[in-house]
Amino acid sequence: MSRIPLAQLPTPLEEAPRLSEALGVRLLVKRDDLTGLALGGNKARKLEHLVADACAQGCDTLIAAGGLQSNFARMTAAAAARVGMRCHLVLGGHAPERVTGNLVLDHIFGATLHFVGSGDWRVLEAGVEKLAQELGRGAYPMPIGGATAVGALGYVHAADEIVAQLPALPDWLVVADGSGGTHAGLLAALPTSIKILGIDVARPPVPHRQRIPALAAQTAQLAGRPLPGGELHLSDHTGTKYGSVTQESIDAIHLAARTEGLLLDPVYSGKALAGLRAAIRGGLVSGTVVFLHTGGAPALFADGYAEVVS
Ligand SMILES: Cc1ncc(COP(=O)(O)O)c(C=O)c1O
Numbered sequence: 001m002s003r004i005p006l007a008q009l010p011t012p013l014e015e016a017p018r019l020s021e022a023l024g025v026r027l028l029v030k031r032d033d034l035t036g037l038a039l040g041g042n043k044a045r046k047l048e049h050l051v052a053d054a055c056a057q058g059c060d061t062l063i064a065a066g067g068l069q070s071n072f073a074r075m076t077a078a079a080a081a082r083v084g085m086r087c088h089l090v091l092g093g094h095a096p097e098r099v100t101g102n103l104v105l106d107h108i109f110g111a112t113l114h115f116v117g118s119g120d121w122r123v124l125e126a127g128v129e130k131l132a133q134e135l136g137r138g139a140y141p142m143p144i145g146g147a148t149a150v151g152a153l154g155y156v157h158a159a160d161e162i163v164a165q166l167p168a169l170p171d172w173l174v175v176a177d178g179s180g181g182t183h184a185g186l187l188a189a190l191p192t193s194i195k196i197l198g199i200d201v202a203r204p205p206v207p208h209r210q211r212i213p214a215l216a217a218q219t220a221q222l223a224g225r226p227l228p229g230g231e232l233h234l235s236d237h238t239g240t241k242y243g244s245v246t247q248e249s250i251d252a253i254h255l256a257a258r259t260e261g262l263l264l265d266p267v268y269s270g271k272a273l274a275g276l277r278a279a280i281r282g283g284l285v286s287g288t289v290v291f292l293h294t295g296g297a298p299a300l301f302a303d304g305y306a307e308v309v310s
Contacts, residue, residue: 001153001222002052006079007044008036013165013290018259023280026288028170029262030162033269033295038078038105041071041295042182045154046146047079053150054085054140063131063141065090065124067243069267069299072145074102077109087111088135090127092119101302119242121205144204145179147211149218155185156223162190162290169194171287174279176272176294177212177234178202178242184215186292188223192230197285199275200236201268208234233284237275243267245308248274253309265296266305 012031020027035044054062062085064076073089080087089106095115099107106113116127121144132141142148163169169191177183177198186196200208209232216228239246249270256262256273264270272291279285299305 001049001150002056003048004052004055004083006037006048006051006082008034010161010165011035013162016260016262016291019256019262022255022259023277025280025286028288028290029260030290030292032158033263033293033297035295037082038075038109039295039298041075042292043072043075043146045158046151046181047075047154049150049153050140050142050146050148051079051083051085055083057140058138059085059140060138061086061088061135061140063088063090063128063135063139064146065128065142065144067092067119068096069102069243069302069305071102071268071296071298073111074105074109074298076142077106077111080111081109088114088131090114090116090124090131092116092124096303098303101300101305102298103302105298143179145181147179147181147184147215149215149222152181152185152188152215152219153223155182156189156219156225159186159189168288170290171195172197172285173290173292174199174272174276174285175292176201176268177208178268179204180208180212180215182292182294183208184212184219187212187216187228187230187232188220188225190230195233196230197233197235197276197279199272200234201238201271202242203236203238235275235279237271237278239271245305246271246274248278250309252277262293263297263300264293265299266309267299268294268296
């Protein structure tokens with residue numbers, strides 16, 4: 001499968017000595033918050049393949065969906081601008097009175113925004129389908145989080161990159177699971193001796209326990225890799241619902257910021273670190289751990305989050 005370069009790769013893999021000491025493991029941070037496109041994040045890797053696929057199909061309009069503060073939406077808007085395509089974003093909820101966080105960037109990148117009144121996955125995906133029909137042949141609709149086998153190829157390459165950067169394989173890799181596409185790509189390509197812990201932050205209608213292995217198998221097939229044999233480890237730290245702020249994620253944001261000067265976010269990476277802390281305390285995770293920093297910091301400046309994390 002072809003790819004269009006959109007990300008600054010490879011991203012650094014950094015030791016985090018003060019955070020390691022606080023957690024009681026050796027922690028390395030894979031800095032996919034530094035992929036560069038539109039302030040960075042994991043979706044740049046997926047978009048390299050999705051945009052290439054859209055071009056190969058002769059499409060000229062990307063359609064993405066997500067919550068009001070979707071990082072995937074923001075990065076899709078930037079990717080579309082970069083390759084000269086149009087971008088439509090289907091966003092959960094109602095148009096807010098104040099434009100903050102990722103929404104500011106969606107506007108700056110010139111995307112057309114559609115608010116569907118609800119953050120429900122099915123409503124968002126129905127919104128994408130309806131829009132794709134209205135826009136016709138040039139439209140390239142993507143599921144929430146770009147979670148297709150094509151998108152997940154980005155994390156097949158990330159897995160290879162991580163292995164090449166490490167002198168010895170780690171015991172664990174920890175990642176936030178929103179749509180599960182990142183986890184699926186990693187599962188398709190990391191050596192099975194590296195256990196992957198996915199921290200569920202979204203509780204999708206089809207649960208990750210089903211979604212991720214199915215998508216990993218499709219991704220491995222597309223990448224020409226053997227069927228994934230790694231075990232699925234999941235832990236739910238969503239809180240009451242997708243996007244809700246939990247005290248443990250605020251504590252994790254403060255811990256990473258105050259030990260390493262590292263910015264996490266309240267929706268994804270803060271919950272991932274909170275999940276890792278809980279897994280260490282519970283005795284599941286020990287040894288050397290790679291924390292995949294998937295980005296998300298623009299949400300720190302959004303209404304509803306800025307007040308509670310500061
Ligand atoms: C910052 C951030 N981290 C993690 C994720 C989760 O990635 P995935 O949807 O591939 O599970 C997303 C997107 O959903 C994200 O925006």
